[in-house]
Amino acid sequence: MEKTKIILDCDPGHDDAVAIILAGKNPKIDLLGITIVSGNQTLDKTVRNALNVTQHLEIDVPVYGGCSEPMVRKKVVAGDIHGESGLDGPVFPPLERKAEPEHAVNFIIKTLMESEGDITVVTTGPMTNLAMAMRMEPNIVPKIKQIVLMGGAIANGNVSPAAEFNIMADAEAAYVCFTSGRPMTMVGLDVTRKVLCYPEIVERMGRIGNRASKLFVDLMGHFCKTQKEVFGWEGGPLHDPVTLAYLIDPSVLKVKPMNVRIDIRSTESYGRTNCDPFDYLHLPHTADVAMDIDVERFWDIIEENIRLYG
Numbered sequence: 001m002e003k004t005k006i007i008l009d010c011d012p013g014h015d016d017a018v019a020i021i022l023a024g025k026n027p028k029i030d031l032l033g034i035t036i037v038s039g040n041q042t043l044d045k046t047v048r049n050a051l052n053v054t055q056h057l058e059i060d061v062p063v064y065g066g067c068s069e070p071m072v073r074k075k076v077v078a079g080d081i082h083g084e085s086g087l088d089g090p091v092f093p094p095l096e097r098k099a100e101p102e103h104a105v106n107f108i109i110k111t112l113m114e115s116e117g118d119i120t121v122v123t124t125g126p127m128t129n130l131a132m133a134m135r136m137e138p139n140i141v142p143k144i145k146q147i148v149l150m151g152g153a154i155a156n157g158n159v160s161p162a163a164e165f166n167i168m169a170d171a172e173a174a175y176v177c178f179t180s181g182r183p184m185t186m187v188g189l190d191v192t193r194k195v196l197c198y199p200e201i202v203e204r205m206g207r208i209g210n211r212a213s214k215l216f217v218d219l220m221g222h223f224c225k226t227q228k229e230v231f232g233w234e235g236g237p238l239h240d241p242v243t244l245a246y247l248i249d250p251s252v253l254k255v256k257p258m259n260v261r262i263d264i265r266s267t268e269s270y271g272r273t274n275c276d277p278f279d280y281l282h283l284p285h286t287a288d289v290a291m292d293i294d295v296e297r298f299w300d301i302i303e304e305n306i307r308l309y310g
């Protein structure tokens, strides 16, 4: 079976941690490295969270710390959802794993330059690391097979009427990536808000009874509570793992090619992904945008992947 080679760039984060679970053992995925960015919490915390998750689940993949600040704007974090640690809820054994000494941006550049153009970059946090890599070494751009990102929305955002968190937290970085000319798949709130992790889903995954299943339950305990406090939903939307689910089984999403532009100029709509599904503007299609998701299949993928942990 041919595996999809990926670099997972993330900011764990509860739903990022579930994305790591999906990427860590799936036989269709060749996870080359996990690169970390500041986002849901500050960089020191998101790196620590990635190390804790990979150590606990024995995912033997290098973790690289990346950018601690956005490219232009002031840093924001999402402590209201992910807590003070960025991964409140689970209690991990003492941390022995360390991050690699190499900077995430250098790892991305080196790995892409040495590749045969067959690497997919998956981003589930602000796009700072990838954008910085493109600016530092523009020759990587044609080497990127595709970018699959969790971010943006055709409809409303989740941090302002216009913007979704990952794009708003570094809209200039998203702008760089969306104007790179590489194939992009945008997995936005339009679909991730359809996979709400209701209590019966948490119970279903909990019944699997392995380490990943226990971690999932502990993660969702905190995540679903804060999602309810902030948004009023009974189940937390499991945003980030949709990117991995799509790479594992593309039939899980319906996508539509369209022009997408990132708003970096306006104050009220900073970070909006201006999508043109009806081609009003007659502009080139720059991304495949997720329009719908097979919810049942998505939860089956989550279950199948949790089961891979023994």
Ligand code: BDR
Pocket (backbone or CB within 6 Å): 013, 014, 015, 016, 040, 078, 081, 124, 125, 150, 158, 164, 165, 166, 239, 240
């Ligand atoms: C995105 O923001 C973060 O809080 C989540 O991890 C996800 O990547 C959803 O807007």
Ligand code: CA
Pocket (backbone or CB within 6 Å): 010, 011, 012, 013, 015, 016, 039, 040, 124, 125, 240
């Ligand atoms: Ca994230």
